[in-house]
Amino acid sequence: MSKNFLKKTIIKNMRYLVKTKMNLGSEGNISIKFKNGFLIPKSGLNPCDMKIDDIVFIESNGHFSKSLKPSTEWQMHHNIYKERTEVSAVVHCHSMWASILSCLRINIPAFHYMVSEMGGIDIKCSKYATFGTLKLAKKVVLALKERNACLISNHGQVTIGYNIEQATHLAFALEKLAKQFYFCLLSNKNKLLSKKEITESLKLFSGYKSTH
Numbered sequence: 001m002s003k004n005f006l007k008k009t010i011i012k013n014m015r016y017l018v019k020t021k022m023n024l025g026s027e028g029n030i031s032i033k034f035k036n037g038f039l040i041p042k043s044g045l046n047p048c049d050m051k052i053d054d055i056v057f058i059e060s061n062g063h064f065s066k067s068l069k070p071s072t073e074w075q076m077h078h079n080i081y082k083e084r085t086e087v088s089a090v091v092h093c094h095s096m097w098a099s100i101l102s103c104l105r106i107n108i109p110a111f112h113y114m115v116s117e118m119g120g121i122d123i124k125c126s127k128y129a130t131f132g133t134l135k136l137a138k139k140v141v142l143a144l145k146e147r148n149a150c151l152i153s154n155h156g157q158v159t160i161g162y163n164i165e166q167a168t169h170l171a172f173a174l175e176k177l178a179k180q181f182y183f184c185l186l187s188n189k190n191k192l193l194s195k196k197e198i199t200e201s202l203k204l205f206s207g208y209k210s211t212h
């Protein structure tokens with residue numbers, strides 16, 4: 001796919017996240033792998049005003065054009081691509097329910113079999129670090145270990161995928177699970193799946209193939 005096509009895809013998906021209230025204004029960011037690096041929007045832009053020239057290319061060694069300041073979380077995206085070579089797209093949101101759970105700093109356990117869609121028997125919440133730092137980037141990579149999604153403490157969520165469609169889908173799926181789990185927490189009567197039950201579900205989801 002051409003560089004311009006991928007830039008347009010980023011803008012289209014960033015606008016979609018604002019339209020669907022997954023992000024507000026310039027919150028969050030999306031990146032897509034390209035050649036030996038990845039493409040990501042400039043810092044602090046509202047997706048409605050984004051143009052093709054506002055998407056920055058960052059090389060695999062972290063270098064980018066001095067004239068274009070990338071999104072504050074570019075190091076998070078950079079570290080994910082470095083550690084997870086199978087990943088082609090990263091979606092980061094400050095969506096309502098995922099952010100609420102992230103402020104509780106708790107992992108989402110196997111309360112629903114769809115938790116396994118995120119690649120593991122639970123969904124981790126990364127340890128807290130200041131936004132835009134390398135420290136946060138490292139903590140997020142740890143929380144994503146053997147997973148396609150995680151919460152980010154007192155911040156939001158991040159999802160990864162083989163392509164942008166998958167990473168975006170998982171962002172919405174995680175938001176839905178976060179909302180469901182929040183109400184389960186309130187009721188205090190939630191019954192969790194056993195390790196055997198969630199592992200069976202996980203096997204069916206392996207290879208990212210869902211027939212549900």
Ligand SMILES: [Zn+2]
Pocket residue numbers: 027028073092093094131155156
């Ligand atoms: Zn953020």
